[in-house]
Amino acid sequence: MKSRLDEFQEYRKRMNERILNLDHLGIKRFFNLDTNAYIEGHLDVKTKELLGLVASMVLRCNDCIDYHILQCVQAGWDDDSLIEAFNFALIVGGSIVIPHLRHAVETLDLVRKEVH
Amino acid sequence: MKSRLDEFQEYRKRMNERILNLDHLGIKRFFNLDTNAYIEGHLDVKTKELLGLVASMVLRCNDCIDYHILQCVQAGWDDDSLIEAFNFALIVGGSIVIPHLRHAVETLDLVRKEVH
Amino acid sequence: MKSRLDEFQEYRKRMNERILNLDHLGIKRFFNLDTNAYIEGHLDVKTKELLGLVASMVLRCNDCIDYHILQCVQAGWDDDSLIEAFNFALIVGGSIVIPHLRHAVETLDLVRKEVH
Amino acid sequence: MKSRLDEFQEYRKRMNERILNLDHLGIKRFFNLDTNAYIEGHLDVKTKELLGLVASMVLRCNDCIDYHILQCVQAGWDDDSLIEAFNFALIVGGSIVIPHLRHAVETLDLVRKEVH
Amino acid sequence: MKSRLDEFQEYRKRMNERILNLDHLGIKRFFNLDTNAYIEGHLDVKTKELLGLVASMVLRCNDCIDYHILQCVQAGWDDDSLIEAFNFALIVGGSIVIPHLRHAVETLDLVRKEVH
Amino acid sequence: MKSRLDEFQEYRKRMNERILNLDHLGIKRFFNLDTNAYIEGHLDVKTKELLGLVASMVLRCNDCIDYHILQCVQAGWDDDSLIEAFNFALIVGGSIVIPHLRHAVETLDLVRKEVH
Numbered sequence: 001m002k003s004r005l006d007e008f009q010e011y012r013k014r015m016n017e018r019i020l021n022l023d024h025l026g027i028k029r030f031f032n033l034d035t036n037a038y039i040e041g042h043l044d045v046k047t048k049e050l051l052g053l054v055a056s057m058v059l060r061c062n063d064c065i066d067y068h069i070l071q072c073v074q075a076g077w078d079d080d081s082l083i084e085a086f087n088f089a090l091i092v093g094g095s096i097v098i099p100h101l102r103h104a105v106e107t108l109d110l111v112r113k114e115v116h
Numbered sequence: 117m118k119s120r121l122d123e124f125q126e127y128r129k130r131m132n133e134r135i136l137n138l139d140h141l142g143i144k145r146f147f148n149l150d151t152n153a154y155i156e157g158h159l160d161v162k163t164k165e166l167l168g169l170v171a172s173m174v175l176r177c178n179d180c181i182d183y184h185i186l187q188c189v190q191a192g193w194d195d196d197s198l199i200e201a202f203n204f205a206l207i208v209g210g211s212i213v214i215p216h217l218r219h220a221v222e223t224l225d226l227v228r229k230e231v232h
Numbered sequence: 233m234k235s236r237l238d239e240f241q242e243y244r245k246r247m248n249e250r251i252l253n254l255d256h257l258g259i260k261r262f263f264n265l266d267t268n269a270y271i272e273g274h275l276d277v278k279t280k281e282l283l284g285l286v287a288s289m290v291l292r293c294n295d296c297i298d299y300h301i302l303q304c305v306q307a308g309w310d311d312d313s314l315i316e317a318f319n320f321a322l323i324v325g326g327s328i329v330i331p332h333l334r335h336a337v338e339t340l341d342l343v344r345k346e347v348h
Numbered sequence: 349m350k351s352r353l354d355e356f357q358e359y360r361k362r363m364n365e366r367i368l369n370l371d372h373l374g375i376k377r378f379f380n381l382d383t384n385a386y387i388e389g390h391l392d393v394k395t396k397e398l399l400g401l402v403a404s405m406v407l408r409c410n411d412c413i414d415y416h417i418l419q420c421v422q423a424g425w426d427d428d429s430l431i432e433a434f435n436f437a438l439i440v441g442g443s444i445v446i447p448h449l450r451h452a453v454e455t456l457d458l459v460r461k462e463v464h
Numbered sequence: 465m466k467s468r469l470d471e472f473q474e475y476r477k478r479m480n481e482r483i484l485n486l487d488h489l490g491i492k493r494f495f496n497l498d499t500n501a502y503i504e505g506h507l508d509v510k511t512k513e514l515l516g517l518v519a520s521m522v523l524r525c526n527d528c529i530d531y532h533i534l535q536c537v538q539a540g541w542d543d544d545s546l547i548e549a550f551n552f553a554l555i556v557g558g559s560i561v562i563p564h565l566r567h568a569v570e571t572l573d574l575v576r577k578e579v580h
Numbered sequence: 581m582k583s584r585l586d587e588f589q590e591y592r593k594r595m596n597e598r599i600l601n602l603d604h605l606g607i608k609r610f611f612n613l614d615t616n617a618y619i620e621g622h623l624d625v626k627t628k629e630l631l632g633l634v635a636s637m638v639l640r641c642n643d644c645i646d647y648h649i650l651q652c653v654q655a656g657w658d659d660d661s662l663i664e665a666f667n668f669a670l671i672v673g674g675s676i677v678i679p680h681l682r683h684a685v686e687t688l689d690l691v692r693k694e695v696h
Contacts, residue, residue, distance in 0.1 A: 015218035022221065026203040026497055033493055034211045037671040042660040047627060048668065054631045055638045055672045056212070058444070060293070061176070063215035080622040087258040088628065091617040092635045094442025095266045096288070096406070099295035102247035105254065131334035138337065142319040142381055149377055150327045153555040158544040163511060164552065167518045171556045172328070174519045174676070177292070179331035196506040204512065207501040208519045210674025212638070258613055265609055269439040274428040279395060280436065286399045287406045287440045290560070312390040320396065323385040324403045326558025328522070363566035370569065374551040382559045404560070408641070409524070411563035435606040443614045444636070447643035450595035453602065479682035486685065490667040498675045520676070525640070527679035 005110045008066050038071075046075045050085055057089030060096070062103050069107050082108060121226045124182050154187075162191045166201055173205030176212070178219050185223050198224060237342045240298050270303075278307045282317055289321030292328070294335050301339050314340060353458045356414050386419075394423045398433055405437030408444070410451050417455050430456060469574045472530050502535075510539045514549055521553030524560070526567050533571050546572060585690045588646050618651075626655045630665055637669030640676070642683050649687050662688060 002010075020028060038048045049071045056064035072082060086104055090097050118126075136144060154164045165187045172180035188198060202220055206213050234242075252260060270280045281303045288296035304314060318336055322329050350358075368376060386396045397419045404412035420430055434452055438445050466474075484492060502512045513535045520528035536546060550568055554561050582590075600608060618628045629651045636644035652662060666684055670677050 012218070015222060018225070019217060019221055022199050024199050024203050026500055027199075027206060027217075029493065029497055030203075030206055030211075033490055033497070034214070034671055036490055037211075037668050042658070042664045043630075043668075047630065050623075050627065051631060051634045051665070051668055052672070055634055055669070058442075058635045058639055059212050059672075061212055061215060064212060078622070083254050083256050083259075084622045085631070087256050087262075088617050088623075088631055089635070090259060090262055090442070091614055092443050092632070092639075094406075094438070094445065095262075095269075095440050096291050096293055096296060097442065098266070099293060101251060101259075102244070105251055106247060109250070128334070131338060134341070135333060135337055138315050140315050140319050142384055143315075143322060143333075145377065145381055146319075146322055146327075149374055149381070150330070150555055152374055153327075153552050158542070158548045159514075159552075163514065166507075166511065167515060167549070167552055168556070170515045170519055171522050171553070174674075175328050175522055175556075177328055177331060180328060194506070200506045201515070204501050204507075204515055205519070206674070207498055208516070208523075208675050210638075210670070210677065211672050213674065258616055261609065261613055265606055265613070266439055268606055269436050274426070274432045275398075275436075279398065282391075282395065283399060283402045283433070283436055284440070287402055287437070290403050290558075291406055291440075310390070316390045317399070320385050320391075320399055321403070322558070323382055324400070324407075324558050324560055326522075326554070326556050326561065328556055329558065360566070363570060366573070367565060367569055370547050372547050372551050375547075375554060375565075378551075378554055378559075382562070385559075407560050409560055409563060412560060431602050431604050431607075435604050435610075438607060438610055443610075443617075444639050444641055444644060446614070447641060449599060449607075450592070453599055454595060457598070476682070479686060482689070483681060483685055486663050488663050488667050491663075491670060491681075494667075494670055494675075498678070501675075523676050525676055525679060528676060 003110050003114065005066060005070075005107060005114070008063065009070075012063070012067065046077065049075045050077065050081075053082070054085055054089045054092075057086070057097060057100055057104065058093040060093070060100050062100060065100060065104050066107050069104060069111060073108075073111050079108065079112070119226050119230065121182060121186075121223060121230070124179065125186075128179070128183065162193065165191045166193065166197075169198070170201055170205045170208075173202070173213060173216055173220065174209040176209070176216050178216060181216060181220050182223050185220060185227060189224075189227050195224065195228070235342050235346065237298060237302075237339060237346070240295065241302075244295070244299065278309065281307045282309065282313075285314070286317055286321045286324075289318070289329055289332055289336065290325040292325070292332050294332060297332060297336050298339050301336060301343060305340075305343050311340065311344070351458050351462065353414060353418075353455060353462070356411065357418075360411070360415065394425065397423045398425065398429075401430070402433055402437045402440075405434070405445060405448055405452065406441040408441070408448050410448060413448060413452050414455050417452060417459060421456075421459050427456065427460070467574050467578065469530060469534075469571060469578070472527065473534075476527070476531065510541065513539045514541065514545075517546070518549055518553045518556075521550070521561060521564055521568065522557040524557070524564050526564060529564060529568050530571050533568060533575060537572075537575050543572065543576070583690050583694065585646060585650075585687060585694070588643065589650075592643070592647065626657065629655045630657065630661075633662070634665055634669045634672075637666070637677060637680055637684065638673040640673070640680050642680060645680060645684050646687050649684060649691060653688075653691050659688065659692070 038052065049068060053068040053072050056068050086101055090101055165184060169184035169188050172184050202217055206217055281300060285300035285304050288300050318333055322333055397416060401416035401420050404416050434449055438449055513532060517532035517536050520532050550565055554565055629648060633648035633652050636648050666681055670681055
């Protein structure tokens, strides 16, 4: 049975393709800029993925949180570091972030279960 | 089978009626003001619906996006114009808007499929 | 059959336990501070729960709205007062709050049905 | 010499008059609804002013904070209660609220100094 | 004597040049995308400037409001239309937008005074 | 002559002391949690300061941006890295972040001038 994480990833992939097929130059260029913001530069990929995770949490976007947890795990962040980043976002964003913290912890548990 | 758009429209209609039945003067008057903000004035209805769509996207509210896409299509906006408005909202609101862009594009596809 | 409110309460309880089991000192202390912000002090519990409800609505967080409606009902607020608080949040936050107003009214109806 | 609070109150009064003189029916009606949201109803004025203060802090609007502190003091809230409300908003909104907490505390100090 | 609007325009011009001189490819490309989002396409320039104004108001950014009022006036929008757009943003964003409505009305008054 | 950065730091220091002197247990504990969120743990101080900067930019808080730029420079981040972080926040948060990008670049220029 598919987890909600598998479903999200399929939906995300399918809709991103649909969006690029709209063939709008501005949208395509923005997607490019967005991809480039996460590649190795003066800051390394691992740091940037963590920046993406914390930004997603304080801006309270569950889809973005799921995506960046997956990216963070792939970039090599361990659970202790990610939980510290969760705490960081909670302190910056306050108790209104708690529902997204629940979501983030559940997602991390799903990711670890699927990987092992 | 009902699409998620049909379900949203039924839920919206049912709950708006329930809200008006609460018979709270302030809420009823606000709903009136909200309706009036979209009627023909110095700005035409078509322009106002587009304002509603872009505001909904940058404020990242999927229910509002669905409602305003339906209204925009009914007001006569074609796909090219709506996609340009999507791009506009994406540039103003940044990559945190992308999950809502996915939702908007999926909704527009649903609307066009149901109409034809 | 479980209502969406029962499901939310179970999910909330399960994930809060999971979060506390992460055993992160900062997160645990923040959860404590959050609990303490709602206990009797110079302001009474009833007032604080209403503050929590209005803050949740203007910040547009459905899970927080559900939680605080449950707390408000338990603290003794009647429907007329809660609907006045809904109106308050609507005026402060504008029509972008309407989808959350629908959610809040539906939740209050569910709570009243389950209690009786 | 005028405090920043006096200047704010004069500016607010002058611009509100200018806005009403625009004679836009929707804006005038909204200002009415906004006024009505704060008058005695099922909730008393004192509670509503506190709701306004906390909403202003979590939404991070300094002008709104100043206005509602003035209203809260006039409604009879003492410092201990207001500081508890400040704490409440800080916990809900997180450390991003701290600059507005500084502003709120400074404003409360100004208000108390001017009153005595 | 310089108005606050002149000062804003000079500051904006100077800092935008400074930003482009940082010579960061991503930032320069984003500025390009942002410029392109406002040029004639399926939507005309006039409509797009109004979209920018309403988005700025509901997102509560005074600098953005000033910039887009200037652009809207240059694009040919008259006061009645702009005030209707102000009302629109007020209804969508609620009373938390009022301080920015004051700012917008003051800015429009400044612009009209400088032009004549 | 004092730069706006000096004035901000003095104001921040003075008001933080005033806030701690309010002697509210919840507020003092929150300030402690906030301090602790930035100390060395599984994530190092340097990374955490960058997280604070990006969170401040996407949440659009100029005071927070100034504070975190100062902290980032002190933690050893060079300009190239900080500008990359600025770009990151711009892409996540969109053009509504641009006024805060101007502020951030001006602040970084001030910091570098004062240091040398």
